[in-house]
Amino acid sequence: MAAFAGVVLAGGRSSRMGSPKAALEWHGSTLLRRTVGIVARAAGGPVVVVRAAGQDLPDLPPGTIVVTDPREGKGPLQGIAAGLAALAGQAEAAFVCSTDLPFLHPAFVRRVLRVVHDGHADVCLPIARGYPQPLAAAYRTSLADTAERLVKEDRLRPAFLFEQCVVQRLDDAALKTDPVLAALDPELDSVLNVNEPADYQAARTRPAPEVTVQLFGSLVRSGQPRGPRAVRAATVAAAADAVGLVFDRHVTAALNGDQITRDGTAPLAAGDTVFFLSADAGG
Amino acid sequence: MTAGGYFGQALVADVTAGTCQTVPLPEDVLRGYIGGAGLGVWLLHRLGPPGVDPLSPAAPLAFVFSPLVGTPLTTSAKFALVAKSPLTGMLTDALASSQFAIAGKLTGHDAIVVRGRAPRLSLLLVDGDGVRLADAAHLAGLTAAQADAALRDELGRGWRVAAIGPAGERGVRYATISHDGRHAGRGGLGAVMGAKNLKAIAVRAATKVATADPGAVLAAARDLRERSFGPATAKYRELGTLANLLAFNAISTLPTRNFQAATFEGAERLAAEPAADASPDGQPGGGEVEGMRRVARSSCASCTIGCEHIYRVGPGKKVRVEYENVFALGPMCGVSDPQAVLAASARCDDLGIDTISAGGTIAWAMECAERGLIDAPWLRFGDSAALLRALDEIAAGTPLGALLAEGSKRASGTVGGDSGSFALHVKGLEMPGYEPRTLQSMALGLAVNARGADHNRSGAYEADLSGDLDRLAGGDAHVAAAIETEDRAAIMDSLILCKFLRGVFTDPFTEWAGLLSAVTGWDVCAAELRETARRIVMAKRVYNIREGWHPADDWLPGRLLSEPLTLPSGRVAELTASRLRAMIDSYYKMRGLDSEGRPDHTFVDNLRLA
Numbered sequence: 087m088a089a090f091a092g093v094v095l096a097g098g099r100s101s102r103m104g105s106p107k108a109a110l111e112w113h114g115s116t117l118l119r120r121t122v123g124i125v126a127r128a129a130g131g132p133v134v135v136v137r138a139a140g141q142d143l144p145d146l147p148p149g150t151i152v153v154t155d156p157r158e159g160k161g162p163l164q165g166i167a168a169g170l171a172a173l174a175g176q177a178e179a180a181f182v183c184s185t186d187l188p189f190l191h192p193a194f195v196r197r198v199l200r201v202v203h204d205g206h207a208d209v210c211l212p213i214a215r216g217y218p219q220p221l222a223a224a225y226r227t228s229l230a231d232t233a234e235r236l237v238k239e240d241r242l243r244p245a246f247l248f249e250q251c252v253v254q255r256l257d258d259a260a261l262k263t264d265p266v267l268a269a270l271d272p273e274l275d276s277v278l279n280v281n282e283p284a285d286y287q288a289a290r291t292r293p294a295p296e297v298t299v300q301l302f303g304s305l306v307r308s309g310q311p312r313g314p315r316a317v318r319a320a321t322v323a324a325a326a327d328a329v330g331l332v333f334d335r336h337v338t339a340a341l342n343g344d345q346i347t348r349d350g351t352a353p354l355a356a357g358d359t360v361f362f363l364s365a366d367a368g369g
Numbered sequence: 370m371t372a373g374g375y376f377g378q379a380l381v382a383d384v385t386a387g388t389c390q391t392v393p394l395p396e397d398v399l400r401g402y403i404g405g406a407g408l409g410v411w412l413l414h415r416l417g418p419p420g421v422d423p424l425s426p427a428a429p430l431a432f433v434f435s436p437l438v439g440t441p442l443t444t445s446a447k448f449a450l451v452a453k454s455p456l457t458g459m460l461t462d463a464l465a466s467s468q469f470a471i472a473g474k475l476t477g478h479d480a481i482v483v484r485g486r487a488p489r490l491s492l493l494l495v496d497g498d499g500v501r502l503a504d505a506a507h508l509a510g511l512t513a514a515q516a517d518a519a520l521r522d523e524l525g526r527g528w529r530v531a532a533i534g535p536a537g538e539r540g541v542r543y544a545t546i547s548h549d550g551r552h553a554g555r556g557g558l559g560a561v562m563g564a565k566n567l568k569a570i571a572v573r574a575a576t577k578v579a580t581a582d583p584g585a586v587l588a589a590a591r592d593l594r595e596r597s598f599g600p601a602t603a604k605y606r607e608l609g610t611l612a613n614l615l616a617f618n619a620i621s622t623l624p625t626r627n628f629q630a631a632t633f634e635g636a637e638r639l640a641a642e643p644a645a646d647a648s649p650d651g652q653p654g655g656g657e658v659e660g661m662r663r664v665a666r667s668s669c670a671s672c673t674i675g676c677e678h679i680y681r682v683g684p685g686k687k688v689r690v691e692y693e694n695v696f697a698l699g700p701m702c703g704v705s706d707p708q709a710v711l712a713a714s715a716r717c718d719d720l721g722i723d724t725i726s727a728g729g730t731i732a733w734a735m736e737c738a739e740r741g742l743i744d745a746p747w748l749r750f751g752d753s754a755a756l757l758r759a760l761d762e763i764a765a766g767t768p769l770g771a772l773l774a775e776g777s778k779r780a781s782g783t784v785g786g787d788s789g790s791f792a793l794h795v796k797g798l799e800m801p802g803y804e805p806r807t808l809q810s811m812a813l814g815l816a817v818n819a820r821g822a823d824h825n826r827s828g829a830y831e832a833d834l835s836g837d838l839d840r841l842a843g844g845d846a847h848v849a850a851a852i853e854t855e856d857r858a859a860i861m862d863s864l865i866l867c868k869f870l871r872g873v874f875t876d877p878f879t880e881w882a883g884l885l886s887a888v889t890g891w892d893v894c895a896a897e898l899r900e901t902a903r904r905i906v907m908a909k910r911v912y913n914i915r916e917g918w919h920p921a922d923d924w925l926p927g928r929l930l931s932e933p934l935t936l937p938s939g940r941v942a943e944l945t946a947s948r949l950r951a952m953i954d955s956y957y958k959m960r961g962l963d964s965e966g967r968p969d970h971t972f973v974d975n976l977r978l979a
Contacts, residue, residue, distance in 0.1 A: 130940065302612070302615055303615070312642055343620055344940050346833070363620075365834075366602075367613065
């Protein structure tokens with residue numbers, strides 16, 4: 087059983103946005119793809135996407151678990167219950183979030199999950215930028231039954247769940263005791279969501295995150311330096327493009343030295359390092 | 370007989386009596402085991418007495434060719450050396466490339482098997498005039514390269530030589546057999562040859578071999594040649610396998626100081642690439658190793674890739690440098706001085722010993738010395754002089770050198786204490802430069818492989834580095850991937866094609882079936898080759914079982930299962946015993962073996978070994 091997993095709620099109606107948030111374009115990919123990718127690599131375990139019945143989803147990374155919310159219109163607690171239930175026996179705790187967090191940073195996810203892992207809390211609830219963030223919080227998967235019962239009782243707000251378990255709340259200062267988070271997301275933009283077209287446009291006009299890229303072996307072309315370079319890129323493919331590299335089947339990328347990927351849509355966050363390697367890595 | 374690719378016979382030479390015989394190789398055996406490593410294991414089943422001491426006269430040493438040898442297909446000039454390993458007591462097969470493969474096959478044999486023990490140090494000659502022994506006393510103590518050069522002068526044109534160095538003569542358990550500067554490196558084949566009192570074997574072509582469809586073979590050769598110039602092989606052409614070093618260091622896969630770490634602070638000094646601060650015009654800016662290279666670049670016979678990068682190591686002295694020798698004699702021993710690492714590599718070549726086992730055994734001894742288990746206070750990680758002195762002691766046969774000549778498994782048995790827990794080997798074969806905790810498909814591949822800790826018969830690291838699965842969380846997907854790469858290796862090692870070509874094949878089993886069909890005239894399909902791969906892998910396992918394999922031999926050293934690694938990203942790479950056990954159990958199940966890793970009798974009967 088993995089220590090951590092993720093749940094991304096994609097089944098909202100997106101009524102104010104006017105189109106499904108999950109499919110919103112994001113630097114050549116989609117908003118849902120980004121959120122799933124960030125949660126997956128921060129959690130290090132399975133990621134569940136909870137969708138509404140009949141809802142089409144954009145392409146997701148291989149291995150993503152998709153479950154259908156059995157009841158419509160019951161709000162986030164229903165999605166939390168469905169997502170946690172899908173992880174029974176697979177993980178100790180899950181970071182649960184909505185789709186529409188375009189600046190969610192892996193360091194935020196790890197900071198929140200670590201509280202549940204290290205202490206006795208059932209839920210780690212950030213109080214970030216002045217508001218409780220139940221859809222950017224960590225929950226023990228064992229809360230699935232309680233959440234399900236509350237939904238059946240029509241007690242649909244996450245606050246009802248918090249009454250039934252041990253909750254540790256983290257304000258901005260507490261969140262930023264993590265030096266990595268404080269350095270890479272000082273304004274806690276991780277919890278900024280986009281609800282209306284104007285929010286989305288504003289988010290989309292922000293520059294891509296600054297990341298560090300390094301090429302290895304024969305990928306370094308004659309005349310190029312091979313040392314690390316800072317570029318702005320929101321995806322692996324964009325990082326490759328920024329240094330004049332074609333990200334094809336002969337190339338792989340290692341994110342921050344551990345996660346290997348050939349998926350050009352894999353999202354990047356501020357402070358990431360991307361190593362590009364020859365796909366034929368043996369010999 | 371087939372329409373092409375084979376002679377349908379093996380030559381078996383008995384160097385005790387100076388006699389020889391030919392053994393027919395039926396078509397169903399050739400089709401079932403192909404050649405190279407596959408045909409080699411079949412020969413070992415047939416010609417090796419059960420339980421034989423690998424260094425006894427009765428133990429066979431097989432030089433096994435393959436159907437593609439002699440064709441214009443790139444990288445096909447290869448042969449397999451197959452024997453019972455004096456290091457592991459199990460099967461070992463080492464591949465090597467050179468004109469020896471072509472000349473050896475064109476003696477008119479698909480394999481040359483040597484048994485017995487010559488009365489004195491000898492040379493075995495095989496050509497169209499037959500087989501004969503000659504005195505080789507004048508070659509005693511020479512390096513393999515010196516012996517090769519001397520014999521070519523003596524014998525004249527057309528002769529190709531495979532020889533052992535001083536270590537093979539003296540029975541170092543990881544001695545190599547060398548030819549044209551290439552080495553059949555792993556498992557101690559040089560010690561087997563030395564135990565037969567054979568300094569060298571020389572072969573000369575006497576005939577030709579047909580192909581069933583010469584037009585198709587030529588077309589395939591042209592196509593493969595073109596593809597071999599593409600991006601899939603660029604790494605090998607431009608930098609050679611040493612390009613792995615910095616890449617592996619970046620992803621915490623570079624075993625360091627006897628696997629106590631997976632990154633090496635001295636990696637930059639040993640890199641093949643120009644220094645990181647190279648000027649924009651690309652001129653080297655201080656890369657020490659890079660500054661010593663480009664003396665020459667070379668290819669094996671019949672190869673269009675050209676992965677060999679020759680480095681200068683002192684006045685008039687050159688050495689072929691690859692990732693594994695730099696890993697084993699550099700980071701594994703904590704040594705970052707490139708002059709020392711290359712000098713150590715050249716010394717291994719001169720002695721005729723496997724650099725991986727040499728470096729692995731010395732690294733183990735360094736840790737023993739630091740823990741006070743060996744009385745050698747000078748033997749310290751990171752000490753260049755200590756590395757070179759340890760090799761000299763192996764050469765001289767001092768008490769410490771004699772201990773190290775046994776390999777880390779046996780040596781840890783002699784030293785005792787807890788030294789076995791940090792002897793990094795599988796089945797007695799020292800670990801290559803792939804960190805199992807951060808490559809967990811590879812962890813399984815290393816544990817279950819017939820040859821022991823081996824990166825060529827199990828290329829499961831390909832799966833770990835593909836991005837298709839989480840390399841830090843081994844599970845069933847990793848098992849399936851390890852089986853797939855093991856099967857691919859079984860076919861490539863039997864056809865034989867160089868693994869550096871693997872990236873050019875988009876539908877490998879189908880394409881390999883096409884090559885084999887064109888050469889032999891058989892109507893081979895991908896499904897048949899997949900079955901053949903499974904047969905070869907299982908035949909190796911059955912051989913090991915016959916020779917005393919125990920389920921506990923399919924396992925990894927304790928350090929790898931008890932000391933997690935923390936990556937620079939903060940993730941922890943942990944390979945627990947229970948996770949490895951689960952993967953091995955799953956491997957057995959997917960391979961159709963019982964819970965202890967043994968096939969049933971029906972399965973064994975179908976292997977056509979009896």
